[in-house]
Amino acid sequence: xxxxxxxxxxxxxxxxxxxxxxxxxxxxxxxxxxxxxxxxxxxxxxxxxxxxxxxxxxxxxxxxxxxxxxxxxxxxxxxxxxxxxxxxxxxxxxxxxxxxxxxxxxxxxxxxxxxxxxxxxxxxxxxxxxxxxxxxxxxxxxxxxxxxxxxxxxxxxxxxxxxxxxxxxxxxxxxxxxxxxxxxxxxxxxxxxxxxxxxxxxxxxxxxxxxxxxxxxx
Amino acid sequence: xxxxxxxxxxxxxxxxxxxxxxxxxxxxxxxxxxxxxxxxxxxxxxxxxxxxxxxxxxxxxxxxxxxxxxxxxxxxxxxxxxxxxxxxxxxxxxxxxxxxxxxxxxxxxxxxxxxxxxxxxxxxxxxxxxxxxxxxxxxxxxxxxxxxxxxxxxxxxxxxxxxxxxxxxxxxxxxxxxxxxxxxxxxxxxxxxxxxxxxxxxxxxxxxxxxxxxxxxxxxxxxxxxxxxxxxxxxxxxxxxxxxxxxxxxxxxxxxxxxxxxxxxxxxxxxxxxxxxxxxxxxxxxxxxxxxxxxxxxxxxxxxxxxxxxxxxxxxxxxxxxxxxxxxxxxxxxxxxxxxxxxxxxxxxxxxxxxxxxxxxxxxxxxxxxxxxxxxxxxxxxxxxxxxxxxxxxxxxxxxxxxxxxxxxxxxxxxxxxxxxxxxxxxxxxxxxxxxxxxxxxxxxxxxxxxxxxxxxxxxxxxxxxxxxxxxxxxxxx
Amino acid sequence: xxxxxxxxxxxxxxxxxxxxxxxxxxxxxxxxxxxxxxxxxxxxxxxxxxxxxxxxxxxxxxxxxxxxxxxxxxxxxxxxxxxxxxxxxxxxxxxxxxxxxxxxxxxxxxxxxxxxxxxxxxxxxxxxxxxxxxxxxxxxxxxxxxxxxxxxxxxxxxxxxxxxxxxxxxxxxxxxxxxxxxxxxxxxxxxxxxxxxxxxxxxxxxxxxx
Numbered sequence: 001x002x003x004x005x006x007x008x009x010x011x012x013x014x015x016x017x018x019x020x021x022x023x024x025x026x027x028x029x030x031x032x033x034x035x036x037x038x039x040x041x042x043x044x045x046x047x048x049x050x051x052x053x054x055x056x057x058x059x060x061x062x063x064x065x066x067x068x069x070x071x072x073x074x075x076x077x078x079x080x081x082x083x084x085x086x087x088x089x090x091x092x093x094x095x096x097x098x099x100x101x102x103x104x105x106x107x108x109x110x111x112x113x114x115x116x117x118x119x120x121x122x123x124x125x126x127x128x129x130x131x132x133x134x135x136x137x138x139x140x141x142x143x144x145x146x147x148x149x150x151x152x153x154x155x156x157x158x159x160x161x162x163x164x165x166x167x168x169x170x171x172x173x174x175x176x177x178x179x180x181x182x183x184x185x186x187x188x189x190x191x192x193x194x195x196x197x198x199x200x201x202x203x204x205x206x207x208x209x210x211x212x213x214x215x216x217x218x
Numbered sequence: 219x220x221x222x223x224x225x226x227x228x229x230x231x232x233x234x235x236x237x238x239x240x241x242x243x244x245x246x247x248x249x250x251x252x253x254x255x256x257x258x259x260x261x262x263x264x265x266x267x268x269x270x271x272x273x274x275x276x277x278x279x280x281x282x283x284x285x286x287x288x289x290x291x292x293x294x295x296x297x298x299x300x301x302x303x304x305x306x307x308x309x310x311x312x313x314x315x316x317x318x319x320x321x322x323x324x325x326x327x328x329x330x331x332x333x334x335x336x337x338x339x340x341x342x343x344x345x346x347x348x349x350x351x352x353x354x355x356x357x358x359x360x361x362x363x364x365x366x367x368x369x370x371x372x373x374x375x376x377x378x379x380x381x382x383x384x385x386x387x388x389x390x391x392x393x394x395x396x397x398x399x400x401x402x403x404x405x406x407x408x409x410x411x412x413x414x415x416x417x418x419x420x421x422x423x424x425x426x427x428x429x430x431x432x433x434x435x436x437x438x439x440x441x442x443x444x445x446x447x448x449x450x451x452x453x454x455x456x457x458x459x460x461x462x463x464x465x466x467x468x469x470x471x472x473x474x475x476x477x478x479x480x481x482x483x484x485x486x487x488x489x490x491x492x493x494x495x496x497x498x499x500x501x502x503x504x505x506x507x508x509x510x511x512x513x514x515x516x517x518x519x520x521x522x523x524x525x526x527x528x529x530x531x532x533x534x535x536x537x538x539x540x541x542x543x544x545x546x547x548x549x550x551x552x553x554x555x556x557x558x559x560x561x562x563x564x565x566x567x568x569x570x571x572x573x574x575x576x577x578x579x580x581x582x583x584x585x586x587x588x589x590x591x592x593x594x595x596x597x598x599x600x601x602x603x604x605x606x607x608x609x610x611x612x613x614x615x616x617x618x619x620x621x622x623x624x625x626x627x628x629x630x631x632x633x634x635x636x637x638x639x640x641x642x643x644x645x646x647x648x649x650x651x652x653x654x655x656x657x658x659x660x661x662x663x664x665x666x667x668x669x670x671x672x673x674x675x676x677x678x679x680x681x682x683x684x685x686x687x688x689x690x691x692x693x694x695x696x
Numbered sequence: 697x698x699x700x701x702x703x704x705x706x707x708x709x710x711x712x713x714x715x716x717x718x719x720x721x722x723x724x725x726x727x728x729x730x731x732x733x734x735x736x737x738x739x740x741x742x743x744x745x746x747x748x749x750x751x752x753x754x755x756x757x758x759x760x761x762x763x764x765x766x767x768x769x770x771x772x773x774x775x776x777x778x779x780x781x782x783x784x785x786x787x788x789x790x791x792x793x794x795x796x797x798x799x800x801x802x803x804x805x806x807x808x809x810x811x812x813x814x815x816x817x818x819x820x821x822x823x824x825x826x827x828x829x830x831x832x833x834x835x836x837x838x839x840x841x842x843x844x845x846x847x848x849x850x851x852x853x854x855x856x857x858x859x860x861x862x863x864x865x866x867x868x869x870x871x872x873x874x875x876x877x878x879x880x881x882x883x884x885x886x887x888x889x890x891x892x893x894x895x896x897x898x899x900x901x902x903x904x905x906x
Contacts, residue, residue: 002686014686017630025620027578029600033624040628065597117579150537154577159664161575163228166671167541168577197672239888246889267725274721280706281718293869299699351895352886370886378887394887398895405896410807426869436840436882436897443836443874444803454702461869462724462862469858476885480823480858483897484877488869496776496835497799498874508702516709 001054001090001212004105008098018044023061026069027155035069035076042079050086052093054212056119056187059089064122089119090212091128091187102135107217109207110140112181114172114195115148116188129187129211136214144179153194169198176206183207185214223571224667227542236372240543243371244534250477251531251585267466268588272525275424275458276515282424282457283506289427293489295502299454302509303333306451309505310335310416311342317447319344319413323405325431325438326350327418328366328528329453329507331550332563335416346416347408349437351401358385364544366551367475367530372543405437415441415499419452420527421467422504425460428488429504432471432481439483448487448499454506455515455524461486467527470587474529510563520595523558525588532582532592538575548572554582554592561599570608573599615663634683641677726859736821736854737905743824747880748893749901757784760848760904764813765789767846767902771810778815778833780848784906786813803837812842812898816849816878818864819903822857823879826903830874839878845898847878851905 002012022037041062045051053059066080094100111133119125133141152158152168159165172195176184184206186192192208199206230236255261275282287297300306314322322344324330336346336357348357352369356362358381363369370378378397383390386404391397417438421430429450431438442448458467464486472478491498514524533539533553544552548569549560557572573596582592604617626633668674707713731739741751754760761784767773768791775794781787787794792813796802806812814834818827826847830836839845855861868875882897893899 002689014682016683016686019627019630019633022624022627025624027597027600028574028616028620029597029602029604030617030620030624031601031604033620036624037627117577117581121580121584148581150577150579150581152537152577154579156664157574157577159667160571161224161227162667162670163224163231164538164541164575165577167228167231168537169672171537193675194672196675197668200673201671243889246885263725267722270722274719277710278712278718279710280703280712280714281716283703283706289869293873299702301698301701305698349896350886351884355886368886368889371889373887375887375890394890395892397887398884398892402895406807409896410803423869426867428869434882435884435895437895439836439840439876440896443840454706459721460724461865461867462726463721465858465862466725478879480820480825480877480879482879482881482883484879486868486875486877487873489873491830492873494832495830495873496797496832497802497837498830506702508698508705512702512705512709515706 001052001216003216004094004103004212005052008100008103010098013048015044021058021061022069023058023065024155026061026065031069035073038066038069038080039076042076042083045083046079048086050088050093050097051083052088052090054090054187054210055189056089056116056123056125057190059087060118060122062087089123089125089187091125091132092123094132095128101131103132103215105215105217106137107214108138109183110142110181111183111185111214112142112144112176112179113147114144114151114176114184114186114191116186116191117150119187120148125187129185132211132215133185139214142179142181144175144181146175149175151191151194153190155190158194165194166198169194170202173198173202173204177204181206183209185209185211187211227546230542230546235374236543237541239372239374240540243368244540247368247476247530247534251474251534252477254473254477254479264466264470265587265589268470269525271458271463271466272588273522276455276521276524279454279457279515282459283454285424286422286427286457289425290489290502290504293427295427295489295504297504297506299506300508302507303335303338306333306335306505306507307338307342310339310414310449311344313447313449313503314342314344314414317413319447321408321412322346322414322416323349323408323412323441323445324353324416325418325433325441326353326369327416327451328363328550329418330416330451331363333507333509335451347405347412349405349409349441350433350435351398354401354405355381358382362545362550364552365530365533366528366553372545409440409444412445414447414449415443415445416449416451417441419450419456419504420471421464422452422457423459423461423464423486424457426488428461428486430464431485431487432468432483434476434478434482436483439485442485442487443498446499447501447503448490449503449505450487451505451507454508454511471527471529474531474585474587514559514562517562519598520558520562522590523555523562523595525590526555526559527588529587531585531587535581535585537579537581538577554596555590558590558592558595558599566599566603566606567608570603573603637681641681724862726863728860728863729856731821731856733851733854736856737851740819740821740824740854740905743822744880744901744903747824747901749824749880749903752902752904754904754906757906760784760906761786761789763902763904764846764848767811767844768792769810769844771808773811773813774805774809774838774842775813776815776834776838780815780850780906781813784848786848802835803841806835806837806841809842811844811846812838812840813846813848814839816847816853818853818855818861819849820855820857820861820877826878827861828876828878829868829872830876831872836874836876839876840897843894843898844900844902845878846902846904848904848906854905
């Protein structure tokens, strides 16, 4: 992601004291713990011009859940509200802020795009990554059916209900295999970990790559 | 989390025939719905309108129930309220005694499933016959509905053939068409002999005083018209203000449930048969059931779960429902809406795992015709179970683990070191993954759960931070 | 009493007091498209046929009668005492029973007959729907018990759709104890989501537009 953004002329900083947005705790019901981590996040990124996230899930947490989380803490609520307009999921940042579709990437391969749930349903990221991929030289995009069904990760769900989560991953793997692609792309690393985990266990060699990795390739 | 839960789930997931039944049926419902949708902007305007109407009605529920009651009563119907299933059964048993009734025909109603009405009426020595084909199958099999809209979704035609041969004493038929004929014949006799017809209600119209039944088979029409007495049992949340509001709700319900612009039969019933009318029941009773609904109404955060019109679309689109099916859910309502409303009826201390059995993918909310924020409600329920310190669901260590995790996440240096340690621990000389290098680690809860069906990602050769620092040093990052 | 208990709980949950006035409900969403009669009829015919129903346009009452006559099975037909059916001469056809007013006798006759003939108060073009109001002229059972249903509809009562119906008939309860909308033959998909027609109601439906 850093490479792509710099190639497009953006100055990128990686505040080294960053950790996590707090979503794992939030989604598991531990809002107090989530708040502590979220406060840390807000402190670290307070002065950023833009915060670009290579994860639809984290972006959605910042955009849609911080409000609820800090409902009774006006000071932090205000900090979250101030940060909100500067928070961008990576593909949307490219298309809507940087306003580019062709980032000058070249990638030889047949690629299928997995819609990450939070990016898709909470951020409306659907056509964007496909448009970006379609401009990559050498890349052939093949849709899987259905692309929009969850991979089954779901944070702690993956370890609380391993049979269900793995079953969902296996359905996803089948859809990917049926698409005929050799690479599966997503805008969320957690989906990729889930898909690759199930893929490797079944002995398949299809690559999983983040959209940013593809776009960084030349 | 109780590991037996997941083991039970895996029985369903490992049953190829059952998986095929669930996938093909829900898949067809998804496809039918998709092909029946109007332009997105139009659909959205219907959903918005339906939501507004439900919100308004529930905020003024006492007003609309009183209007409904007054209007229905003025036309000769009897309206009663019931707190729970016991009161409904008592009322019906009393009515049956008064009418010397023995046989009750029933059309599909989730509300009556919710209070196990059939069992209660059988205790009162009444014969109760389900007349919706799916419900009839489920009743013969002595099971509970697998799905809000398609109760026998899990049964193949061969299961039905076995069941009919065994219970109805008929020749074996494997074709759904022939099986349907058998059911028609058997149930027609019951309709004509029944003393009381029991139905649910899809909507109640306050200003008009009416009960609205939506169906495809004709069994609700028969149940409400053939016997002398019709008893409708409806949740208090079913009320809407005017007949005109139905236009939007009927369009949404048919499309969302089965992909029909309008279901085959919509009955609008405003009382018993009037003077001069050729047929229809002599008596109409409406039982308005609370059964925990007022508890949900009081919860502002999740009140919108009462907007539900029971279309079942959230089940069909739920990847978890499609894996585990309907019978692992602790109550009659399964899928996402079941996971949201069940804790209110049972209390969050019962089955506290329920709100966690979701990947929060949001497919349910995307299709909900009244736009219920189902994942949002699940998140709030999770918070409530944590707050209430419900045991069992969180494991002994989870709370501690999250506390430690949060502590660590606020200390970037330690966090980085922890990352390095894990990566060192997990890497062996050949650079292979965790699995081989640290087998002892795999016995630890979450890791064991993960690695039962998935590999862990190999640790990165170099952390992002290390790469970032190298870039800074080389001056590239500036 | 449970009534007071439940209403009290509702009021507590919503923060209202008994008899408190209620804000205006959101205005209903009703949009009636401008569709001329020719297009309506075409739409109606298409919708019925897509539901596996039969549509027939009768230019004259005699044509309607001829269509009905051809449908009457050996088991006989039962017709409602609707003026439109009498005007078309359908109620007078041989093999057609009509005019039964005793409820049990009517129900028995419906259960015997191979064809039920009714009129319809309205029809909805976009969905192929018949709108039937229960009255001294229309029974509930005639369109329900026989395996085949024939409805004769006057073109003047063909509305565009649900939105127009609820505009013309804002309160159906004022007109009847039972309004039923019939959209195609009775059907189910409860076994393997496979479509089967004629579960409890008619498996076959014919609509004649006069």
